[in-house]
Amino acid sequence: MIERGTILKIYILQRLISLIPVLLFVAVVVFFIIHLTPGDPAAVMLGADASPAEVEALRQELGLDRPIIQQFFSWFGGLFTGDLGTSIFLKAPVFELFVDHLGPTLSLSVLAQGFAMLIAIPMGIVAAKRRGTVIDQTFMVVSLLGISLPGFLLALLLSLIFAVQLGWLPAAGYRAMDTGLWQHFKYLIMPAAALGFIQASLIARMTRSSMLDVLSMNYIKTARAKGVKDIVIVYKHALRNAFIPILTVIGQTFGNLIAGTVVIESVFSIPGVGQLLVQSIISRDYAVLQGVVLLIAASYVLINLIVDLLYGVVDPRVRLSRRS
Amino acid sequence: MKRKSSYIVTLLLLFSVALFGCSSNNSNAPAAAETEITPGGTLRIAFGVLPTSLDPHLTTANAITHTARQIFESLVTLNSKYEVVPMLAESFESSEDGKTVTFKLRKGIQFHNGKEMKAEDVIASMEKWQEGATAKANLGNSTWEAADEYTVILHVETPSFLLMYTLAELQQFPAIMPKEVIEGADAAGVKEYIGTGPFKFVEMRPNQYLHFSKFEEYKPLTTPADGMSGEKIAYFDDIYYYAVPDDSTKVNGLISGEYDFVPVIPLDALPQIENNDDISKILYPFGLQTLIFNKKEGVLANADIRKAVNMALDKTALMSASFTGPEYYRLDPGLMLSEQISWYTDAGRENYEAYDPEQAKQLLAEAGYNGEPVRILTAREYYTLYNSAVAAQQMLEEIGMNVQLEVIDWPTLLERRTKPDQYEMFFTGFPASATPLQYPFLDSKTEWPGWTNSSVIDSYLAEIKAAQTQEQAHAAFVKLQEAFWDENPVLVIGHYLQVTASTNKLKGFVDFHGPLLWNTHLEN
Numbered sequence: 001m002i003e004r005g006t007i008l009k010i011y012i013l014q015r016l017i018s019l020i021p022v023l024l025f026v027a028v029v030v031f032f033i034i035h036l037t038p039g040d041p042a043a044v045m046l047g048a049d050a051s052p053a054e055v056e057a058l059r060q061e062l063g064l065d066r067p068i069i070q071q072f073f074s075w076f077g078g079l080f081t082g083d084l085g086t087s088i089f090l091k092a093p094v095f096e097l098f099v100d101h102l103g104p105t106l107s108l109s110v111l112a113q114g115f116a117m118l119i120a121i122p123m124g125i126v127a128a129k130r131r132g133t134v135i136d137q138t139f140m141v142v143s144l145l146g147i148s149l150p151g152f153l154l155a156l157l158l159s160l161i162f163a164v165q166l167g168w169l170p171a172a173g174y175r176a177m178d179t180g181l182w183q184h185f186k187y188l189i190m191p192a193a194a195l196g197f198i199q200a201s202l203i204a205r206m207t208r209s210s211m212l213d214v215l216s217m218n219y220i221k222t223a224r225a226k227g228v229k230d231i232v233i234v235y236k237h238a239l240r241n242a243f244i245p246i247l248t249v250i251g252q253t254f255g256n257l258i259a260g261t262v263v264i265e266s267v268f269s270i271p272g273v274g275q276l277l278v279q280s281i282i283s284r285d286y287a288v289l290q291g292v293v294l295l296i297a298a299s300y301v302l303i304n305l306i307v308d309l310l311y312g313v314v315d316p317r318v319r320l321s322r323r324s
Numbered sequence: 325m326k327r328k329s330s331y332i333v334t335l336l337l338l339f340s341v342a343l344f345g346c347s348s349n350n351s352n353a354p355a356a357a358e359t360e361i362t363p364g365g366t367l368r369i370a371f372g373v374l375p376t377s378l379d380p381h382l383t384t385a386n387a388i389t390h391t392a393r394q395i396f397e398s399l400v401t402l403n404s405k406y407e408v409v410p411m412l413a414e415s416f417e418s419s420e421d422g423k424t425v426t427f428k429l430r431k432g433i434q435f436h437n438g439k440e441m442k443a444e445d446v447i448a449s450m451e452k453w454q455e456g457a458t459a460k461a462n463l464g465n466s467t468w469e470a471a472d473e474y475t476v477i478l479h480v481e482t483p484s485f486l487l488m489y490t491l492a493e494l495q496q497f498p499a500i501m502p503k504e505v506i507e508g509a510d511a512a513g514v515k516e517y518i519g520t521g522p523f524k525f526v527e528m529r530p531n532q533y534l535h536f537s538k539f540e541e542y543k544p545l546t547t548p549a550d551g552m553s554g555e556k557i558a559y560f561d562d563i564y565y566y567a568v569p570d571d572s573t574k575v576n577g578l579i580s581g582e583y584d585f586v587p588v589i590p591l592d593a594l595p596q597i598e599n600n601d602d603i604s605k606i607l608y609p610f611g612l613q614t615l616i617f618n619k620k621e622g623v624l625a626n627a628d629i630r631k632a633v634n635m636a637l638d639k640t641a642l643m644s645a646s647f648t649g650p651e652y653y654r655l656d657p658g659l660m661l662s663e664q665i666s667w668y669t670d671a672g673r674e675n676y677e678a679y680d681p682e683q684a685k686q687l688l689a690e691a692g693y694n695g696e697p698v699r700i701l702t703a704r705e706y707y708t709l710y711n712s713a714v715a716a717q718q719m720l721e722e723i724g725m726n727v728q729l730e731v732i733d734w735p736t737l738l739e740r741r742t743k744p745d746q747y748e749m750f751f752t753g754f755p756a757s758a759t760p761l762q763y764p765f766l767d768s769k770t771e772w773p774g775w776t777n778s779s780v781i782d783s784y785l786a787e788i789k790a791a792q793t794q795e796q797a798h799a800a801f802v803k804l805q806e807a808f809w810d811e812n813p814v815l816v817i818g819h820y821l822q823v824t825a826s827t828n829k830l831k832g833f834v835d836f837h838g839p840l841l842w843n844t845h846l847e848n
Binding site: 062 | 740
């Protein structure tokens with residue numbers, strides 16, 4: 001019989017190998033979409049008053065006049081040596097820029113996800129337990145509002161209330177962790193709340209529906225008949241069984257957070273991956289755009305892998321099915 | 325005999341432009357020198373998108389010139405009356421035939437890296453700057469020579485009284501940098517930002533901030549501060565330009581005290597600013613709102629159809645759509661601002677004011693317009709341009725034109741406007757230039773999008789270049805502007821003002837074609 005640890009390693013290896021075609025596909029698609037989109041980094045670099053002759057001269061110097069296939073293989077070849085290219089605007093390697101911008105995004109995402117889980121899971125459980133009551137309906141209306149409300153609007157409303165009117169929190173900006181933990185969090189509270197509220201709505205709805213399924217099962221009824229305390233039924237027996245779909249949503253929303261903080265980062269001026277991406281689109285910084293999209297795709301696949309592995313931790317049946 | 329310290333006296337007489345011009349003082353702020361000032365502190369600016377380079381030789385982009393001017397200086401510059409005055413040069417004098425200009429350099433001027441500025445640095449810097457389009461167009465193949473360590477001679481290819489204006493350019497300006505820095509530059513500009521200005525570059529964190537600090541060894545001039553010239557005293561220890569791409573966030577941040585200064589306030593946020601007692605707004609005339617026609621291909625190559633478009637457009641409505649109220653714009657046919665009195669003319673006003681949709685309809689029919697599509701390129705990133713484009717579409721449809729508004733992003737627009745088969749017109753803005761020669765849309769040789777190709781305008785441009793006095797140049801310019809409004813290669817829709825806002829604690833602030841952060845401080 002194969003050891004459980006070995007099975008897990010093979011499983012992880014298989015998933016990592018499956019990452020390769022995904023990334024190759026993303027690399028090819030991203031490169032050609034970006035290069036076939038109108039816009040020219042040389043024109044952006046030289047400004048609106050530059051003459052066509054100047055723009056053309058800079059294009060030549062930057063190698064942008066080379067045939068697109070030649071440019072593709074030059075970039076693609078670099079990927080195999082771990083070279084994602086260098087930003088012509090920011091004059092730094094793309095990987096370095098990504099890592100530099102990942103810190104703020106990760107801090108924001110973790111905080112937003114924590115905030116979302118903290119309010120969404122209890123909200124979903126209470127709504128399921130009190131199905132059909134005013135509490136259930138109120139929670140579901142709030143979560144519907146969260147899904148429907150555009151992120152930027154919520155962000156601006158929070159900013160108007162807590163920064164402009166009350167003056168409790170800074171309106172925008174970012175402070176790295178080395179300036180102090182409170183400074184760091186102070187600047188992230190509002191953006192994390194704005195982002196987390198939207199994610200919380202999705203998680204709360206999934207928690208409610210998953211809990212409703214489980215709470216109507218026979219073994220719960222049996223437990224109730226045996227006189228097991230309500231709190232034990234909900235948190236020990238029901239929640240654990242209901243957690244697989246919740247975990248999936250949490251994984252998906254966290255994946256979305258890494259790439260989806262664009263709007264919130266812009267509104268709150270947080271120098272994260274979203275901002276890097278937006279600026280690279282505006283300036284047509286091809287190397288950054290290609291590299292960052294590729295790295296986001298890789299992060300997304302890796303987060304999904306981690307979520308898959310967590311299924312086994314949460315649910316022993318998944319471990320058994322993998323073994324068989 | 326040589327003409328002493330050159331053009332100053334002549335230009336003093338010729339270029340007497342009102343101080344108000346493109347400069348503006350913070351009305352709530354007493355001049356720095358009048359009060360007891362405690363140096364120090366940090367100025368926090370909500371800047372928008374940070375520049376990706378600080379090399380002012382590279383581009384006319386405001387994001388670069390408005391930041392780079394705090395750390396770099398040039399040989400000569402402009403005072404608030406638009407006179408050319410020395411900055412890093414101690415003096416300059418022109419030979420009688422105008423074929424050489426000799427610059428005596430100030431001694432003991434240090435770069436931010438501690439090296440003393442000498443002739444070799446000046447020559448390396450000027451030669452690199454001269455590769456740029458505007459400099460090339462005005463200086464041609466003029467050459468630079470070091471007479472000694474502190475004397476530089478410019479051998480001029482074609483003498484012109486406008487030459488010194490080119491050297492005192494504020495956009496894409498000839499910043500002096502160490503020779504070694506220039507040698508390390510590539511197509512994307514210099515790799516180190518080392519100048520001689522009152523502030524020095526510390527760090528640029530992409531999408532986060534740009535940090536300057538006080539240059540302690542700065543040696544200010546002793547003449548009074550005036551425009552870009554004179555005594556510059558750095559009061560701030562640090563200046564941070566924060567990347568704040570969202571306009572509402574800039575305003576919220578200013579109100580909540582997160583930032584001290586916002587260089588450009590969106591007009592729709594003005595009520596918020598005006599209702600706040602702790603914030604001052606500063607208005608200053610800034611530039612031209614223009615409509616550029618494609619004259620190489622398509623129906624707008626026909627001058628009569630362009631004339632019909634001019635008559636169909638209600639310029640008051642267009643400017644209101646973009647700049648909200650008359651406080652923020654002026655209806656003016658001038659290519660130069662009215663403050664630039666040595667150049668300003670309203671020649672062509674009758675054509676500028678020829679709004680008559682009925683006659684436009686008739687003219688359109690006579691010109692043989694037959695429903696061909698007219699594409700207006702626009703981008704939402706610049707709402708003042710976008711709003712004008714939307715309003716223009718409606719006005720042109722009312723006279724029977726088949727108008728298609730093509731909304732794309734700004735970089736795409738920058739590329740598409742260089743292709744004659746891709747559009748018929750687009751709106752854009754131009755900051756006021758020190759001379760009309762610097763507008764790229766007049767000269768057929770620039771091949772700038774829209775491709776103005778008028779032998780009449782070209783001949784007046786040549787006349788301005790060859791003029792020996794401002795009067796001669798002005799006379800030629802008046803004729804040029806008349807021809808401009810006869811042929812309509814481009815329409816000037818009006819002049820717009822820009823709004824800056826700051827906390828009331830900011831004192832001594834002056835704007836002159838962009839913010840001047842020396843001689844400015846924050847009151848405790």
